[in-house]
Amino acid sequence: MNYTIQLQRSSSSRLAAYDFNNILFGQNPTDHLFSATYRDGRWQDATVGPFQEFLISPLALCLHYGQNVFEGMKAFRMENGQISIFRPDKHLQRLNRSLERMCMPEVPQELFIGALDTLIGIDEAWVSDLPGNSLYLRPLVFASEARLGVHEAAEYKFLIMAMPIANYYNGSVRVKVETRYTRAAEGGAGFAKHGGNYGPALLPTRLAKQEGFDQVLWTDGKTHTFIEESGTMNVMFVIDGTLITPPLTDTILDGVNRDAILTIARERGLPVEERAIAYTELEEAFKNNKSVEAFGIGTAAVFTPIREIAVLGTSYYPSVQEKSLGAELSRELNNIRTGKQSDRYGWNHIVQVTKKAEIAE
Ligand SMILES: Cc1ncc(COP(=O)(O)O)c(C=O)c1O
Missing domain, CATH: 3.20.10.10 (D-amino Acid Aminotransferase, subunit A, domain 2)
Incomplete structure (x- = not known):
């Protein structure tokens, strides 16, 4: 299956007003949002468009019976300026395991990676190179069918939002x-x-x-x-x-x-x-x-x-202690993500910033 991701650029950007030295997690998304709809047995209407609120029916099943599944992952600015997403394949595997448990449709790899590349490609300036900073990615799938009753939904939304993040917990x-x-x-x-x-x-x-x-x-x-x-x-x-x-x-x-x-x-x-x-x-x-x-x-x-x-x-x-084993292992992990040490396990997915001509606008 070939997924075309439509692109609708935001007419304005919040980036210039954003303070990367004072990140308040969770409330300041990047300029764009990925969305797709599962209807008639397939994912369709894949779009990266301006981040904005949307309408949802009070009858939408996700609001009542908990059919919602999400992921939490990060993109890092590497030493060489490229952007890497940490292990998107493993996150997708987990997403699909969660979706299966909740009787929700799986997300194909091509759609998942294409969505991430397109979204981060257009919002790449939001990936800061300040130490400890990265771009948090929140894929979310929820039942959007508007029909009360405890049953598997026939319609779902798949979103990916992105937002800057510093270290979430400070210290111990x-x-x-x-x-x-x-x-x-x-x-x-x-x-x-x-x-x-x-x-x-x-x-x-x-x-x-x-x-x-x-x-x-x-x-x-x-x-x-x-x-x-x-x-x-x-x-x-x-x-x-x-x-x-x-x-x-x-x-x-x-x-x-x-x-x-x-x-x-x-x-x-x-x-x-x-x-x-x-x-x-x-x-x-x-x-x-x-x-x-x-x-x-x-x-x-x-x-x-x-x-x-x-x-x-x-x-x-x-x-x-600063030199504890955990700190030491975590430093190495961070070095791999940011390209300071070689990615010998193939964990970094380098974002292919999509050329404008390839994107259907
Ligand atoms: C309940 C719970 N356990 C563990 C983790 C750590 O998982 P991961 O390393 O994939 O972020 C998370 C965070 O996502 C979590 O929410």
Whole structure:
């Protein structure tokens, strides 16, 4: 299938007024937006046009029954001035797995990559080269059919919006091991990136914040013993030099950065274990004076050291050092994305800025 992406240029730009030294994430999109509609069994009307509000029927199914799925990815300004998107193929794989779980139509690779190239191509000046800055990309698919009733929708919208982002979390965080609320259950959709996994996390997070923490550290829904993930990041521990992270199950997100860090660590020959880790194991390690490092990893969270872990009212303090293993691995990952180190895994998709003549305007 050949997808033609129509281009409608915005008649004005907000770029000149944008302050890249003071990025407020989430509220200042670039000038354009990609959109497509799934109707009659296929994706059509693929367009990159001015970012603007749109009308939606109050009967639209996404507003009622939660058929929505999204992704979070980034484009980086490289040392040589080119723009690279970090692992769009892996993000697409996850998007399609999420879509399948929610009975929504998959997005073909050609449409996904074409949409990203066209959108970033036209808004490329929004990709800053300031340290730590990048362009956040938010693909979103939702059920737009206006027909109430719990059923699979026959019509969907696929959007991609883009916005500058600096580091989302500043510095290290304090987390509380959550033993009451559950993020995801076996057989559920915890592995999917859909809104239904985020709304229910707000209350436990609010309660943790009221106690002075930044985030909760989720545990499994059955026993509330085994660590899963935290907020919008996967978590890793380094106990006496061994990198340990919870395994991929149907209750945690298959993080693209998690996979990248594990790949780099394994290539370095470090001991890596993807296995269940109970909070009691962490407690034991602290009590036995083992060296413990803890950190979160994710697209928006980047690398976030965890400086305090509270277990049922008792706090433990992982070491947070500039030269920690997590910081070291994350630096290498960043160097690969920005072209300071070679892209030996083929993770960078270099944006082909589409020549004007090739675009149907
Ligand atoms: C719940 C959750 N876990 C983990 C992650 C990290 O995944 P990734 O590295 O693909 O951004 C995210 C962020 O996208 C998330 O929302």
